[in-house]
Amino acid sequence: MNKNEFIDRVADMSDMSKSEAAKAVDAVFDAITNALKAGDDVRLVGFGTFSAAKRKAREGRNPRTGETIQIPASTQPKFSAGKGLKDALN
Numbered sequence: 205m206n207k208n209e210f211i212d213r214v215a216d217m218s219d220m221s222k223s224e225a226a227k228a229v230d231a232v233f234d235a236i237t238n239a240l241k242a243g244d245d246v247r248l249v250g251f252g253t254f255s256a257a258k259r260k261a262r263e264g265r266n267p268r269t270g271e272t273i274q275i276p277a278s279t280q281p282k283f284s285a286g287k288g289l290k291d292a293l294n
Contacts, residue, residue: 240281250288257282 205213207229215225236254239246246254261277 248286250286252286252289253284255282255284256280 211222211226211229214220214229215222218225220228236246240254240256243256256279259278259280262275264273264275265271266273
């Protein structure tokens with residue numbers, strides 16, 4: 205499912221127009237992104253937790269040439285599924 209299909213599904217399930225649903229979906233994504241940028245976790249009980257994990261700088265290898273390269277430190281988004289989501293899938 206891509207973003208447009210997701211917006212269509214939200215619009216159908218909530219009796220919203222597609223433009224209203226698109227605004228709502230974008231607002232949710234922006235709120236999660238801004239919280240992670242600020243260093244906060246986003247806990248949605250029953251669904252899961254979004255967090256940011258810091259990765260240290262490290263040495264890697266170019267698979268084509270075998271040359272050693274430096275991979276800079278970065279912050280990566282992380283999602284841990286909650287019990288409600290896990291139970292719905294099993």
